[in-house]
Amino acid sequence: MSNDTKTRGRILRAPENFVDRSLAHDITTLGLNEERRGFLRKGFLAAGAALASGSALAQAAKGTAFEGDPNILKLPEHATTLGKPVATNAYGMPSKFETNLLRRESPGLTRVSAASVSFTPLQGLFGIITPSGLHFERHHQGWYDIDPATHRFMINGLVKNPKVYTMDDLMRLPSVSRMHFIECGANTAMEWGNVAVPTVQYSHGMLSCSEFTGVPLSVLLEDAGYDKKNAKFILAEGGDGSGMTRTISIERALDDVIVAWGMNGEMLRPENGYPLRLVVPGVQGVSWVKWLRRIEVGDKPYATKDEAIHYIDAMPDGMYRQYTSIQECKSVITTPSSGQTLLDKGFYNITGLAWSGRGKVKRVDVSVDGGRNWRTARLETPVLSKCLTRFNIDWVWDGSPVVLQSRAIDETGYVQPKINELRAVRGTKSIYHNNAIQSWKVAESGEVSNVQVY
Amino acid sequence: MSRSIKSLVAIALAIAATASLAQGYPNIGRAATEKEVAAWDIDVRPDFKGLPKGSGTVAKGMQVWEGKCAQCHGTFGESNEVFTPIVGGTTKEDIKTGRVAALADNKQPQRTTMMKVATVSTLWDYINRAMPWTAPKTLTTEEVYSVTAYILNMAEVLPDEFTLSDKNIAEVQKLMPNRNGMTQNHGMWDVKGKPDVKSVACMKDCPVGEHPRSTLPEAARNVHGNVAEQNRSFGAVRGADTSKPAPTAPISAAKRQEVAVAPAAAPATRQGDPLGLAKQYACVACHGVSNKIVGPGFNEIAAKYKSDKSADATLFTKVKNGSSGAWGPVPMPAQAHVKDEDIKMLVNWILAGAK
Numbered sequence: 001m002s003n004d005t006k007t008r009g010r011i012l013r014a015p016e017n018f019v020d021r022s023l024a025h026d027i028t029t030l031g032l033n034e035e036r037r038g039f040l041r042k043g044f045l046a047a048g049a050a051l052a053s054g055s056a057l058a059q060a061a062k063g064t065a066f067e068g069d070p071n072i073l074k075l076p077e078h079a080t081t082l083g084k085p086v087a088t089n090a091y092g093m094p095s096k097f098e099t100n101l102l103r104r105e106s107p108g109l110t111r112v113s114a115a116s117v118s119f120t121p122l123q124g125l126f127g128i129i130t131p132s133g134l135h136f137e138r139h140h141q142g143w144y145d146i147d148p149a150t151h152r153f154m155i156n157g158l159v160k161n162p163k164v165y166t167m168d169d170l171m172r173l174p175s176v177s178r179m180h181f182i183e184c185g186a187n188t189a190m191e192w193g194n195v196a197v198p199t200v201q202y203s204h205g206m207l208s209c210s211e212f213t214g215v216p217l218s219v220l221l222e223d224a225g226y227d228k229k230n231a232k233f234i235l236a237e238g239g240d241g242s243g244m245t246r247t248i249s250i251e252r253a254l255d256d257v258i259v260a261w262g263m264n265g266e267m268l269r270p271e272n273g274y275p276l277r278l279v280v281p282g283v284q285g286v287s288w289v290k291w292l293r294r295i296e297v298g299d300k301p302y303a304t305k306d307e308a309i310h311y312i313d314a315m316p317d318g319m320y321r322q323y324t325s326i327q328e329c330k331s332v333i334t335t336p337s338s339g340q341t342l343l344d345k346g347f348y349n350i351t352g353l354a355w356s357g358r359g360k361v362k363r364v365d366v367s368v369d370g371g372r373n374w375r376t377a378r379l380e381t382p383v384l385s386k387c388l389t390r391f392n393i394d395w396v397w398d399g400s401p402v403v404l405q406s407r408a409i410d411e412t413g414y415v416q417p418k419i420n421e422l423r424a425v426r427g428t429k430s431i432y433h434n435n436a437i438q439s440w441k442v443a444e445s446g447e448v449s450n451v452q453v454y
Numbered sequence: 455m456s457r458s459i460k461s462l463v464a465i466a467l468a469i470a471a472t473a474s475l476a477q478g479y480p481n482i483g484r485a486a487t488e489k490e491v492a493a494w495d496i497d498v499r500p501d502f503k504g505l506p507k508g509s510g511t512v513a514k515g516m517q518v519w520e521g522k523c524a525q526c527h528g529t530f531g532e533s534n535e536v537f538t539p540i541v542g543g544t545t546k547e548d549i550k551t552g553r554v555a556a557l558a559d560n561k562q563p564q565r566t567t568m569m570k571v572a573t574v575s576t577l578w579d580y581i582n583r584a585m586p587w588t589a590p591k592t593l594t595t596e597e598v599y600s601v602t603a604y605i606l607n608m609a610e611v612l613p614d615e616f617t618l619s620d621k622n623i624a625e626v627q628k629l630m631p632n633r634n635g636m637t638q639n640h641g642m643w644d645v646k647g648k649p650d651v652k653s654v655a656c657m658k659d660c661p662v663g664e665h666p667r668s669t670l671p672e673a674a675r676n677v678h679g680n681v682a683e684q685n686r687s688f689g690a691v692r693g694a695d696t697s698k699p700a701p702t703a704p705i706s707a708a709k710r711q712e713v714a715v716a717p718a719a720a721p722a723t724r725q726g727d728p729l730g731l732a733k734q735y736a737c738v739a740c741h742g743v744s745n746k747i748v749g750p751g752f753n754e755i756a757a758k759y760k761s762d763k764s765a766d767a768t769l770f771t772k773v774k775n776g777s778s779g780a781w782g783p784v785p786m787p788a789q790a791h792v793k794d795e796d797i798k799m800l801v802n803w804i805l806a807g808a809k
Contacts, residue, residue, distance in 0.1 A: 077791050080791075081791045082736045082739060083736060084733060084734065084736045084739070085733075085736060085738060085739040088733045088734075088738075097687070098686070100683055100684055100685055100686060100687065100693070101684070101685075101686065102684075104678070104679075104684065106678060107677055107678065108677070111535070111536055111537075112536060112537070115537075121684065123684070123685060124685060124686050124689075140584075141584060141587070141590065154486055154490065154491070154494055155486075156486060156491050156494075156495055157495075161485060162485065162486040162491055163483040163484065163485060163486055164483060164484055164485075164486045164490060165482070165483040166483075169482045169483045172479075172482055173479060173482060194668040195668045195669055195670045195671075196670075196671075196674060197670075197674070197678070198670055198674060198675060198676075198677075198678055198681055198696060199678070199681055199684065201684065202678060223478065223479055223482070223483065235497055237494075237497070241584060241590040241591075242583070242584045242590070243496070243583035243584055243590065243591070245497060245579075245583070249643070249644070251644075252645065255645075282645055293494065294494050294495070296495065296497065298499070298503075300499055300500070300501060300503075301499075301500075301638075302497060302499050302500075302579075303499070303500045303572070303573045303575065303576050304497070304576065304579060304580070305576055305579070305580035305584070307576075308570070308571055308572060308573055308576040308636070309567050309570050309571050309576065309580075312570065312636070313640075313642075314557070314565070315637075316558075317558055318553065318554070318555070318557035318558030318559075318635065319557075319635055319636070319637050320557075320570065320572075320632075320635055320636050320637070321636075321637055321638075321640045321642070322572075322636045322637065322638050323638055323642075323643045324640060324642040324643065325642060325643050326641075326642050326643070326644070326645055326647065328642070328649060335690060335691060336690070336691050338670070339681035339684070339685070339693060339694050339696065340681075340685060340691040340692065340693060340694060341691060341692045341693070341694045342690075342691055342705065343690070343691065343692065344705065345705060348690060349690070357645070358645055358646075363655075365655065365657070370662055371660055371662040372659065372660055372662055373657070373658055373659065373660070374655075374656070374657045374658075374660070399704060399705055403666070407655065409655055414649050415652075415653040415654060415655045416653065417651045417653040418653065421651050421653050422651055424651075425650045425651050426650070426651075429560070433642065439666070441666060441669075443700070443701075443702075444702075444703075444704040444705065445700070445701040445702060445703055445704065445705055446705040447694045447700055447701060448691075448694070449669065449670055449700065450669075450670045451666035451667075451668065451669050451670070452666060452667045452668040452669075453662060453663065453665075453666050453667065454662060454663060454667065
């Protein structure tokens with residue numbers, strides 16, 4: 001089982017491509033003789049080709065004609081022996097070859113791992129749904145795997161009937177399933193000033209997208225008989241040690257907020273609030289209270305710790321903006337992105353994600369010359385409100401240094417700004433809500449790095 | 455179906471849905487008792503709605519602080535070791551104006567809690583619900599009042615002799631150094647709010663700077679670990695090897711060869727997990743642990759060879775080369791692809807009872 005590393009690279013082109021056309025013709029028609037072998041060897045040395053054993057290149061360099069890829073010519077074990085039976089893994093896991101794409105912490109970002117964040121590896125994901133095991137984590141006082149049989153949900157405050165619900169109660173109610181992105185308000189925080197992190201995982205990975213299933217909060221508020229005249233805000237409260245609390249306006253609460261238990265067809269993962277969390281589409285992740293235990297209906301905002309000390313946006317004049325919630329329109333190219341290396345000149349599919357907390361993504365433009373000229377990318381379906389949208393665009397790299405950017409526009413007409421446009425209004429002290437255009441520089445070596453270009 | 459009929463049907467369905475809503479949801483949930491609401495409804499608002507009656511002294515607060523808070527937050531609330539500092543950066547002048555001057559001049563290296571927080575209720579609520587860090591919600595009401603008073607004392611907002619209570623907390627609010635430092639006047643609370651930045655989607659010959667204004671510092675290249683190991687080892691791209699300086703040479707055949715055989719994480723081996731091996735090699739497709747499937751159950755094999763001292767060698771050969779006739783007409787095929795050491799582990803495990 002340790003033999004799986006040796007032939008995982010891409011198949012290199014046959015040696016004909018390293019020799020000139022007339023020599024290739026001679027070899028094809030006349031076969032190899034000593035003289036031509038000499039030419040070939042020199043050609044490979046000149047190209048500085050590493051001679052990996054088993055590769056087509058090495059085979060040819062040793063002087064035998066290329067007969068074909070051993071991965072094709074020699075039937076592998078998986079084609080000649082019996083495979084594993086069903087339910088070998090009763091809960092399926094990713095391939096053992098997929099060990100590189102993991103949630104990871106950013107060293108030094110926090111000093112306490114129970115009040116920290118792990119980032120989603122956006123650089124290797126496809127489509128718009130984040131695998132549940134790779135959904136980013138943000139805990140304020142550690143996480144628990146809570147027994148759903150003992151979990152309770154309460155509604156009180158400005159309601160006719162303060163009520164208690166069990167999971168049994170909630171899961172009997174009419175449910176909805178909707179796909180939404182969740183982004184931490186501090187996503188891309190480290191880039192407000194200068195470039196600070198090496199990959200899109202750390203610059204944009206406090207972002208995930210799932211299909212959530214649950215009961216609309218409006219149904220529960222109606223069921224408890226909320227005070228339609230005086231109710232202006234709700235307070236959502238978590239059942240964890242931090243008792244996480246966030247104020248949400250009653251208009252938001254009655255619109256598309258979900259009291260959710262399902263995520264991508266299964267129950268929420270414990271790290272994401274099992275068995276119950278709030279889903280507040282378009283709003284920063286901190287309001288999506290996990291291990292949700294209570295909703296209080298009130299007439300004034302609550303100024304809780306994460307609304308009065310953290311998750312407040314520092315403005316240049318020293319004022320703090322309180323209750324900044326909406327995640328404005330943003331996009332990022334995920335491949336090729338910083339920390340990746342292109343394999344060759346030639347064709348690439350530039351792919352990335354776009355989203356808006358105010359509705360649907362209308363358009364994404366991509367620049368391969370640092371923002372001078374732009375082409376409009378293809379949006380892949382579905383294009384949903386307050387949900388990640390995948391974009392793709394064709395690109396042929398000629399080997400010269402270039403800067404890649406993407407720019408999203410949402411259905412309100414809002415255009416994703418450049419970092420200098422954001423800074424002109426908000427300065428550089430705000431940790432939160434950096435939705436600037438991201439630049440990736442492709443060097444002549446093929447290596448991609450994080451830069452700021454505007 | 456015509457569009458008008460479709461919309462009629464939609465309206466009818468909507469009415470039906472409303473009708474069922476009108477009946478409510480019988481037998482779902484129950485009334486919360488007063489005691490239940492009291493147990494959970496602990497939030498305290500800026501207007502002090504929810505604040506329980508009580509009081510606490512600065513002196514008592516110091517005592518609680520040194521026992522339960524100072525380990526993380528420092529003796530004077532100034533520590534930066536575990537969490538951001540609570541106290542520091544505020545002045546007597548700030549208490550007068552209600553605006554912390556250091557937030558605008560940026561002379562303070564780090565923004566402390568006392569520099570930011572505008573509402574004393576926030577301190578009370580958070581200490582009450584989430585502190586101490588490893589034992590949240592274990593402080594008494596008196597302790598919460600006391601610790602709140604002590605923090606404000608360390609920040610030179612309250613004198614040493616002060617007793618904070620539900621009666622005077624509204625007066626204390628008027629001394630909060632950053633009480634006038636918050637604004638809700640922005641477009642980012644309401645989904646229909648007005649954005650503060652209005653960019654234009656230029657498409658052609660747009661004005662941009664020549665060079666990157668900022669690049670990743672060399673020192674930051676590898677601090678997140680080797681990025682080569684954080685990307686898939688096949689596909690359109692590879693992870694850059696950040697354990698080395700960035701290459702400068704243009705992409706070349708050598709480069710291509712190098713990245714083509716980019717390191718792949720070696721999969722973990724299942725050492726000491728014979729059942730895992732039995733599954734991996736599909737032994738369990740034909741053998742149950744205790745029951746016959748196509749071939750005998752592992753426990754049946756152990757029983758048969760119980761008194762055979764050379765059973766391990768015999769079984770090793772039977773697995774490796776195959777065997778027939780021992781258990782019936784279906785032959786055991788040769789398992790040449792199974793490694794010798796794995797066969798040995800499996801045979802020993804089977805003979806030991808396959809537990």
